[in-house]
Amino acid sequence: MTAHASDIAFEETARVTPRVYSPAHILKSDDEALRTAQSLAERFALDAARRDSERILPFAELDACSGAGLWAMTVPREYGGAQVSYATVARVFAILAEADPSIAQIQQNHNSAVFWIWKTGNAQQRSFFLGEILGGARFGNANVDVGGRLPSGSAMTITPERGGFRLSGTKLYSTGALFADYVSTIGQDQEGRRTVAVVPAGHPGMKIIDDWQSFGQKTTASGTVIFEDVWVPPLNVLPIHQSYTLWPQNAVTQISHVGIDAGIARAAIDATIAFIRERDAASSPSAIPPLGADPYVIHELGELTTRLHAAEAMMDRAGREIDRCLADTGPNSIAAASIAVAQAKALTTEIAIEAGSKLFELAGTRSTHPSFNLDRHWRNARVHTVHDPVRWKYAAVGNFYLNGVRPSPTGQT
Incomplete structure (x- = not known):
């Protein structure tokens, strides 16, 4: 985590009146959620580098996301929502994070809120708050x-x-x-x-x-x-304590982090490939072969993409484990979901950080020029991955498979 420096003057922002917004679109299916995320991500990617370099807060982009129904994608069907699978949730976060991981992360705590409202709220609370979310309301956290x-x-x-x-x-x-x-x-x-x-x-x-x-x-x-x-x-x-002890709250919370890291990794790898292709196309013929013909560059990109695809497969598996747990919830299924998410998080953390770093090694010195702002991929990976530290993950996985020890439902996994 980064520090909030107390000796620096900051702008104070307090919302005086509630946000005014039109009723949100209501998604009907997993496929629609994925199509919507992809369409929005293509728009968000256009100015992502500028938002990062100038710290332009994404108010308009978040309005587009919640207005399109993505913030309500997990609202249960009995309350009018699509109740998409958690494999779809992870993919949506990955799609958005590939375009702009800050936008994806802002939604992460809201996504968790939908779950604990559903599982711990009484009838009146579920009806009111899930109805608000379905209409386009957004939750933030202060925990x-x-x-x-x-x-x-x-x-x-x-x-x-x-x-x-x-x-x-x-x-x-x-x-x-x-x-x-x-x-x-x-x-x-x-x-x-x-x-x-x-x-x-x-x-x-x-x-x-x-x-x-x-x-x-x-x-x-x-x-x-x-x-x-x-x-x-x-x-x-x-x-909310009931959501951690009776339901897979940790797994639900952390699957979003998995998706964000996967999206960052894909963005970094895609940026590496695009930069190399553009550099080679713009270079005049010389005795130095193009980067795209360098066998070591080819090997490294092959390894990176393979590891990304493996991490994405583990991400999908983790989402399906959460879905299975919700269909048959108990201590064993909660543990299985938590462990599956921990395994996926370990892999997406590693590939996100490495892809952001390898970008410069493979693309060359020119890729470090500030005008490209390609370092944002590594910076985003390095900062986001410490929000849900991976150092506990392999130990929890090993203890589970070797000693049969279930991860704590209320602690880090």
């Missing part, structure tokens, strides 16, 4: 406490008061909050269990500060959210 988590859990308590709940605290790395209609924040209830409060945009006492600084994923606006004596009604508080 990470200043100074990290306490041994007992979150530093924030969500306490019953006056027929509702009261909360105060400061949260960092709040991806999506600046663009959201609802900001969800995790604290603990009086029994120390994970609890989430949903705070509408513009709610009194909530301030969103755009102080995100990083050399990659520049436009996620993963800044600070301050809650000062915020009160919300019972409708807006859900027992």
